[in-house]
Amino acid sequence: MRGALRSRAGMRPCSRKEGSTRGFTPCRESARMSMAGKFDYVYQGEEEKLTAAYDKKLLKSLLSYARPYFARICLCLLAIVIVSACELFAPQIIRAAIDYALAPAAGSGAPLDSRITTLWLLGGALAGTVLVRLLLGAFEAYEIQRITQHALNALRSDVFTHVLKLPLSFFNANPVGRIVTRLTSDIQSISDFFSVALLAFFRDIALIIGSFALMFHLHARLTAYLFVVLIVIAVSVLYYRKIARAVFRELRRKIAKLNGFLQESLTGVSTIQLFGYEGTSSNTFQSIANEEYQSTLTELKLHSFFRPFIRGISILADVLIILAGGKLVIEGELSIGSLVAFLSYNNLFFSPLNDLAEKYGVLQSAMASSERLFLLLNEPVEPSGRKSLGAGSSGLEIEFRNVWFAYRGEDWVLKDISFRLEANQSLALVGPTGAGKSSIVGLLLGLYKKQRGEILVGGIEIDEIDKEALRGVMAFVQQDLFLFQGTLAENVTLEFVGNDQTAAIPISQDSNLAQLLGRLPLKAKISSKAGTLSVGEKQLLSMARALYRTPRILILDEATAHIDSITESLLQDALSQLEGKLTSVVIAHRLSTIKESDQILVINHGSIVEQGHHSELLAAAGLYAAMYKLQMAQAA
Ligand SMILES: Nc1ncnc2c1ncn2[C@@H]1O[C@H](COP(=O)(O)OP(=O)(O)OP(=O)(O)O)[C@@H](O)[C@H]1O
Numbered sequence: 001m002r003g004a005l006r007s008r009a010g011m012r013p014c015s016r017k018e019g020s021t022r023g024f025t026p027c028r029e030s031a032r033m034s035m036a037g038k039f040d041y042v043y044q045g046e047e048e049k050l051t052a053a054y055d056k057k058l059l060k061s062l063l064s065y066a067r068p069y070f071a072r073i074c075l076c077l078l079a080i081v082i083v084s085a086c087e088l089f090a091p092q093i094i095r096a097a098i099d100y101a102l103a104p105a106a107g108s109g110a111p112l113d114s115r116i117t118t119l120w121l122l123g124g125a126l127a128g129t130v131l132v133r134l135l136l137g138a139f140e141a142y143e144i145q146r147i148t149q150h151a152l153n154a155l156r157s158d159v160f161t162h163v164l165k166l167p168l169s170f171f172n173a174n175p176v177g178r179i180v181t182r183l184t185s186d187i188q189s190i191s192d193f194f195s196v197a198l199l200a201f202f203r204d205i206a207l208i209i210g211s212f213a214l215m216f217h218l219h220a221r222l223t224a225y226l227f228v229v230l231i232v233i234a235v236s237v238l239y240y241r242k243i244a245r246a247v248f249r250e251l252r253r254k255i256a257k258l259n260g261f262l263q264e265s266l267t268g269v270s271t272i273q274l275f276g277y278e279g280t281s282s283n284t285f286q287s288i289a290n291e292e293y294q295s296t297l298t299e300l301k302l303h304s305f306f307r308p309f310i311r312g313i314s315i316l317a318d319v320l321i322i323l324a325g326g327k328l329v330i331e332g333e334l335s336i337g338s339l340v341a342f343l344s345y346n347n348l349f350f351s352p353l354n355d356l357a358e359k360y361g362v363l364q365s366a367m368a369s370s371e372r373l374f375l376l377l378n379e380p381v382e383p384s385g386r387k388s389l390g391a392g393s394s395g396l397e398i399e400f401r402n403v404w405f406a407y408r409g410e411d412w413v414l415k416d417i418s419f420r421l422e423a424n425q426s427l428a429l430v431g432p433t434g435a436g437k438s439s440i441v442g443l444l445l446g447l448y449k450k451q452r453g454e455i456l457v458g459g460i461e462i463d464e465i466d467k468e469a470l471r472g473v474m475a476f477v478q479q480d481l482f483l484f485q486g487t488l489a490e491n492v493t494l495e496f497v498g499n500d501q502t503a504a505i506p507i508s509q510d511s512n513l514a515q516l517l518g519r520l521p522l523k524a525k526i527s528s529k530a531g532t533l534s535v536g537e538k539q540l541l542s543m544a545r546a547l548y549r550t551p552r553i554l555i556l557d558e559a560t561a562h563i564d565s566i567t568e569s570l571l572q573d574a575l576s577q578l579e580g581k582l583t584s585v586v587i588a589h590r591l592s593t594i595k596e597s598d599q600i601l602v603i604n605h606g607s608i609v610e611q612g613h614h615s616e617l618l619a620a621a622g623l624y625a626a627m628y629k630l631q632m633a634q635a636a
């Protein structure tokens with residue numbers, strides 16, 4: 001990255017202060033840092049919001065999804081208890097086999113035949129425990145996976161349904177990639193936790209407590225020696241937890257940064273290629289990937305050290321048992337069978353600690369993931385009123401009363417907008433780029449909330465109208481149309497049946513809509529990137545989609561800018577036939593298309609600067625007249 005950027009001409013050297021990662025000054029140093037630094041800036045915030053690795057409230061919210069399966073979870077727990085009991089019972093059988101059949105205490109006088117019978121019986125019992133462990137283990141593993149998948153499916157659906165109800169401002173502030181991560185990898189890490197770590201946790205507790213108690217039962221003094229080892233372990237686990245938390249968090253941040261960069265680069269790949277930015281991008285990628293690699297290495301080192309460390313301590317404990325226990329055997333205080341059982345319990349005791357690092361990792365990411373998911377679930381949904389707009393198919397009146405609106409803070413995009421449009425009339429919004437025309441339409445569609453004033457649709461304040469009812473009466477022909485995967489027909493009706501049946505759209509053949517549709521290859525399959533349609537075709541489709549809904553208010557934002565003049569006149573025809581049947585709001589740069597509108601508003605810098613009919617505005621000789629004359633002169 002350094003080399004690539006250094007060669008870029010026209011950049012001035014930095015002062016020391018400017019070289020920070022957050023500097024947006026276009027100096028050489030900050031440009032060198034800005035790409036990688038930007039992703040620090042964007043993704044750091046989110047990770048820093050995440051606080052605890054373990055949180056009772058979170059765990060409770062998560063477990064609420066498992067509640068419907070309470071009975072089956074209890075069955076699984078019972079299976080775990082039985083499996084653990086079998087594991088803990090096995091060394092006792094081996095102890096009995098050694099002490100009663102293989103090497104009975106001198107002078108016990110047991111006949112050879114009965115020793116062999118005992119061996120067979122105990123061998124059978126051991127095989128029985130293995131069989132129970134196998135069967136119940138398989139049942140419990142399958143069942144818990146099934147419950148996890150069910151519960152997470154419900155969680156995923158809840159999150160998705162919730163996301164669909166969030167206001168547009170949320171999507172403006174959150175990149176799509178981040179939301180997709182919530183629904184995919186975050187759900188996955190919670191799934192890992194439930195299916196791998198949570199039950200293992202119960203088994204681990206059972207094994208640790210059980211083996212310790214049984215060792216104590218076998219020989220209390222020998223077990224007391226192991227306390228020394230236990231203290232070492234407890235201290236090192238606490239210390240490990242402290243370091244691991246910081247390392248895991250750093251790694252998660254680096255992964256988020258890498259994903260963010262990847263997502264942005266791939267979305268904008270055509271711009272990267274067209275402007276020859278491949279070198280810089282791949283250099284930035286390498287430096288971000290390198291950071292992630294370094295963090296992964298640190299995590300690996302921690303892992304690689306911790307596992308052998310615990311293993312070493314467990315061997316040390318074995319040595320301790322053999323030495324101290326062996327002495328007890330020689331002194332006749334402990335049987336050989338008990339010593340062997342003691343060693344087995346020692347191994348059982350340590351086995352959960354061996355993969356503690358991995359389990360802690362799973363717990364950490366599951367907690368972080370669930371925190372992020374519940375933050376998302378706690379995002380307030382788009383507010384909606386309760387009033388309906390009443391039945392009917394004719395247009396509705398629209399009124400703006402002293403409306404003020406800003407996307408952020410008090411950065412007013414619309415200032416004191418007031419106008420009234422009677423039912424079944426047409427309104428045109430004109431004005432320079434960035435004046436606020438689309439913002440007016442956004443408010444009318446209920447996509448954003450005004451800060452001051454009133455907006456009335458059909459005589460009812462917009463905030464009091466049910467959102468679904470409001471959008472049910474409106475159709476919006478967008479500047480940039482989004483296409484879903486499916487046929488064009490499906491994209492008109494927005495009913496996706498997944499077969500070609502929908503190619504026949506239920507409309508009368510002599511309608512305007514039929515004429516529009518006649519110009520589109522309706523059976524063609526399209527991808528959601530809309531790359532297969534021309535811009536003009538997309539606008540036709542957008543119009544067809546809107547008309548199909550038979551709206552009471554039709555809103556067009558730059559709907560005819562990319563259509564040839566023949567198709568445009570067809571569209572104008574279609575629109576003029578709708579005149580008097582619905583209320584329409586049209587944004588247009590080409591003023592020739594809106595001359596017939598009942599009312600024209602000229603917007604500039606967020607305010608209405610002129611208002612009236614075409615002829616009145618021409619006579620006023622203001623901004624509209626100037627724009628119109630300029631366009632006429634260009635057309636001539
Ligand atoms: N989502 C948004 N967040 C923040 N600011 C925005 C957002 N959308 C638009 N703006 C800003 O609001 C102002 C008005 O934008 P708007 O889209 O309403 O203009 P417009 O009149 O429709 O322009 P054009 O004719 O170019 O479509 C612009 O300065 C724009 O940068």
Ligand SMILES: [Mg+2]
Binds near residue numbers: 438
């Ligand atoms: Mg606009």
